[in-house]
Amino acid sequence: MKKLNHLAEVYKDYDTYVIDLWGVIHNGIRLNIKAIEAVDKLIQNKKKVVFLSNAPRPREEVKKFLKELNMKDRYLQNIMTSGEAAMLALDKESHGKFFYHLGPERDNAVFYRIKKNKTSLEKCSFILCTGLLNNQEDNLDYYKNLLKDHTSKKLICTNPDLTVHRGNVEEYCAGSVAKIFESLGGEVIYFGKPYKEIYKMCFSEKERVVAIGDNLNTDIKGANNMKIDSIFISNGVHRSEFTKENELNKLSDKYKVKFNYYQSELVW
Numbered sequence: 001m002k003k004l005n006h007l008a009e010v011y012k013d014y015d016t017y018v019i020d021l022w023g024v025i026h027n028g029i030r031l032n033i034k035a036i037e038a039v040d041k042l043i044q045n046k047k048k049v050v051f052l053s054n055a056p057r058p059r060e061e062v063k064k065f066l067k068e069l070n071m072k073d074r075y076l077q078n079i080m081t082s083g084e085a086a087m088l089a090l091d092k093e094s095h096g097k098f099f100y101h102l103g104p105e106r107d108n109a110v111f112y113r114i115k116k117n118k119t120s121l122e123k124c125s126f127i128l129c130t131g132l133l134n135n136q137e138d139n140l141d142y143y144k145n146l147l148k149d150h151t152s153k154k155l156i157c158t159n160p161d162l163t164v165h166r167g168n169v170e171e172y173c174a175g176s177v178a179k180i181f182e183s184l185g186g187e188v189i190y191f192g193k194p195y196k197e198i199y200k201m202c203f204s205e206k207e208r209v210v211a212i213g214d215n216l217n218t219d220i221k222g223a224n225n226m227k228i229d230s231i232f233i234s235n236g237v238h239r240s241e242f243t244k245e246n247e248l249n250k251l252s253d254k255y256k257v258k259f260n261y262y263q264s265e266l267v268w
Contacts, residue, residue, distance in 0.1 A: 082192025096125025
């Protein structure tokens with residue numbers, strides 16, 4: 001791995017930049033101005049920029065959120081989300097017809113076309129997990145008790161991330177609930193990074209691609225799975241796990257991943 005002071009040092013080496021959103025482009029509250037500058041430079045240099053997010057919502061919802069953060073339309077031509085990928089599978093009823101939604105109401109758009117099939121936990125064919133309930137955002141034991149008698153059903157997880165930082169506050173994501181379900185003996189089907197299927201929606205084999213992200217479990221592992229280069233943004237979800245840059249080798253070994261470059265934040 002090599003420290004990358006400026007993205008400009010390597011930008012000519014790639015055609016396509018697959019960039020994570022939360023943790024790289026924004027922190028859930030505001031845009032990272034330096035990252036936006038980098039995106040602008042890439043687009044000026046005719047590079048393809050794809051924002052790939054484990055947001056459990058359709059891409060149009062994510063685009064709307066980014067515009068509310070004052071991100072310009074010209075940057076938002078290519079967005080793919082785990083929610084979008086899951087929505088396509090749900091429309092085909094690939095995992096059954098009737099589902100129980102486990103997650104906040106803000107994620108309802110992921111099933112709006114099949115909302116008539118929403119039912120109770122007892123009656124459902126499968127569990128659709130998009131996140132944690134609004135009144136149970138910190139209590140993982142609640143989900144263990146809720147799900148322990150329903151492990152014969154499959155759980156669809158639309159966000160494999162375990163946690164995310166909203167500003168400086170760490171929050172659990174749907175991936176944490178999925179891990180609990182697996183620990184109870186249940187089967188989980190994941191949509192999003194690091195699984196190959198979502199990357200195939202973003203680029204072709206002929207493109208020279210680099211992935212940029214702050215999550216070793218999803219962004220960097222996904223890049224490794226696809227055998228593409230990667231840039232790790234170190235001041236993101238793992239920032240509390242090391243104090244000095246020379247500890248990054250140990251951190252990558254811990255998560256069993258490799259990355260080509262690292263930056264503390266995305267900088268042109």
